[in-house]
Amino acid sequence: MATLHFEQLFDPESQSLTYLIGDLDAGVCALCDPVREQLERDLGRIDALGLELIHTLETHLHADHVTSGNALAERRGSRPVLSKRSQVSCEALRVGHGERFAVGGLVITALETPGHTPESLSFQLENRVLTGDALLIGTCGRTDFQGGDPGQLFDSVHAHLFTLPDETWIFPAHDYRGRTSSTIGVEKRENARLAGRDRDAFIALMNGLGLPRPIRMDEALPANLRCGKPEPQA
Amino acid sequence: MATLHFEQLFDPESQSLTYLIGDLDAGVCALCDPVREQLERDLGRIDALGLELIHTLETHLHADHVTSGNALAERRGSRPVLSKRSQVSCEALRVGHGERFAVGGLVITALETPGHTPESLSFQLENRVLTGDALLIGTCGRTDFQGGDPGQLFDSVHAHLFTLPDETWIFPAHDYRGRTSSTIGVEKRENARLAGRDRDAFIALMNGLGLPRPIRMDEALPANLRCGKPEPQA
Numbered sequence: 001m002a003t004l005h006f007e008q009l010f011d012p013e014s015q016s017l018t019y020l021i022g023d024l025d026a027g028v029c030a031l032c033d034p035v036r037e038q039l040e041r042d043l044g045r046i047d048a049l050g051l052e053l054i055h056t057l058e059t060h061l062h063a064d065h066v067t068s069g070n071a072l073a074e075r076r077g078s079r080p081v082l083s084k085r086s087q088v089s090c091e092a093l094r095v096g097h098g099e100r101f102a103v104g105g106l107v108i109t110a111l112e113t114p115g116h117t118p119e120s121l122s123f124q125l126e127n128r129v130l131t132g133d134a135l136l137i138g139t140c141g142r143t144d145f146q147g148g149d150p151g152q153l154f155d156s157v158h159a160h161l162f163t164l165p166d167e168t169w170i171f172p173a174h175d176y177r178g179r180t181s182s183t184i185g186v187e188k189r190e191n192a193r194l195a196g197r198d199r200d201a202f203i204a205l206m207n208g209l210g211l212p213r214p215i216r217m218d219e220a221l222p223a224n225l226r227c228g229k230p231e232p233q234a
Numbered sequence: 235m236a237t238l239h240f241e242q243l244f245d246p247e248s249q250s251l252t253y254l255i256g257d258l259d260a261g262v263c264a265l266c267d268p269v270r271e272q273l274e275r276d277l278g279r280i281d282a283l284g285l286e287l288i289h290t291l292e293t294h295l296h297a298d299h300v301t302s303g304n305a306l307a308e309r310r311g312s313r314p315v316l317s318k319r320s321q322v323s324c325e326a327l328r329v330g331h332g333e334r335f336a337v338g339g340l341v342i343t344a345l346e347t348p349g350h351t352p353e354s355l356s357f358q359l360e361n362r363v364l365t366g367d368a369l370l371i372g373t374c375g376r377t378d379f380q381g382g383d384p385g386q387l388f389d390s391v392h393a394h395l396f397t398l399p400d401e402t403w404i405f406p407a408h409d410y411r412g413r414t415s416s417t418i419g420v421e422k423r424e425n426a427r428l429a430g431r432d433r434d435a436f437i438a439l440m441n442g443l444g445l446p447r448p449i450r451m452d453e454a455l456p457a458n459l460r461c462g463k464p465e466p467q468a
Binding site: 003005007008009010011012038041044045048049138167177178179180181182183186189190 | 237239241242243244245246272275278279282283372401411412413414415416417420423424
């Protein structure tokens with residue numbers, strides 16, 4: 001038995017969505033994609049609920065914000081959950097496709113959904129899936145840096161996300177228009193990049209986007225490779 | 235029977251939370267506290283879901299953004315739902331305390347929760363309550379303008395919100411820190427203004443806040459008194 005507490009948190013600067021997933025019966029929780037600047041706010045929610053933070057989950061190596069995974073591990077003893085394919089150096093539970101882990105009585109399944117980055121994961125929990133930057137509301141993550149691959153993203157979405165029941169809720173890592181959720185059924189029908197487009201057409205579209213470089217990339221990538229740990233001083 | 239689709243939408247400028255409440259079986263929906271600048275985004279979500287917009291709900295007369303209620307009524311034929319105590323001039327379904335109305339097979343109950351403003355409503359739907367600016371996450375709406383009354387707000391919260399089951403989800407009209415929800419149980423225990431404070435202490439606290447005037451008030455109040463209809467040209 002478990003009583004799910006599922007809460008979204010938004011970071012306006014990076015337009016990131018963080019998720020608090022708790023089991024109120026067991027008194028434990030996890031944070032998915034926590035943002036360093038929002039650490040005190042996030043701990044405030046966890047403490048208000050009286051929960052113990054046991055895991056931080058990372059859908060991928062973020063290029064636009066620094067994770068609070070390391071700081072939370074130091075302050076609360078939470079253990080990061082990362083992809084087996086991740087090159088992050090910190091101590092973590094490393095999961096592969098279809099592997100499960102528990103947050104109290106809740107069971108979360110890791111799905112490998114590479115393409116935005118090679119180590120991108122989605123996390124499935126009951127009728128919800130946290131899609132990171134693989135599948136966004138009406139769109140998808142870019143595939144033009146950090147080892148991105150549009151063909152691989154197309155395959156990930158079609159093999160592991162669009163095969164979920166239509167009524168499954170999608171909770172992405174970002175939205176740039178203040179939206180917070182969608183469903184598999186809506187995205188299959190309406191996603192501006194993916195709906196009604198075959199693999200070759202999707203690859204051509206993604207390769208032609210010409211997006212600017214993320215402004216915080218040079219800071220965020222090296223920091224996130226250390227789970228957000230401060231740089232060692234020489 | 236009804237299949238609930240419940241979705242939050244955030245307006246970063248006014249830090250407003252808008253709610254899309256749909257019955258997927260009946261193919262109809264309502265928007266609560268829609269923001270004029272987000273009209274196209276909100277219609278995009280409704281159209282992606284293939285729903286007909288039948289109502290716009292207003293928790294109160296907003297001082298910080300203009301409603302899209304009138305524009306949506308003109309474009310989609312939706313009918314505003316307002317408090318019986320509202321002084322808004324547009325055609326609307328006007329509801330009082332405990333009155334119910336339907337969105338397909340969903341039944342929404344209006345709760346009069348005055349104090350932030352005299353005509354403030356909360357809307358209850360199953361185990362969720364949309365609290366407007368009466369009860370916010372960790373705090374509450376101000377009571378120092380627009381007919382606000384701290385004693386009345388204290389009574390509203392204690393009589394009609396804190397009496398709901400502890401596990402009831404709270405969805406407010408605003409959050410200024412990127413949070414999106416809380417529960418009655420958490421707010422009873424942890425709300426910085428209301429938890430552990432009696433009526434007199436709450437009134438003293440609220441009367442001493444010394445908040446600045448909302449920057450968009452002079453534009454928003456007259457516009458919202460017309461449900462967001464443009465001003466008649468002389």
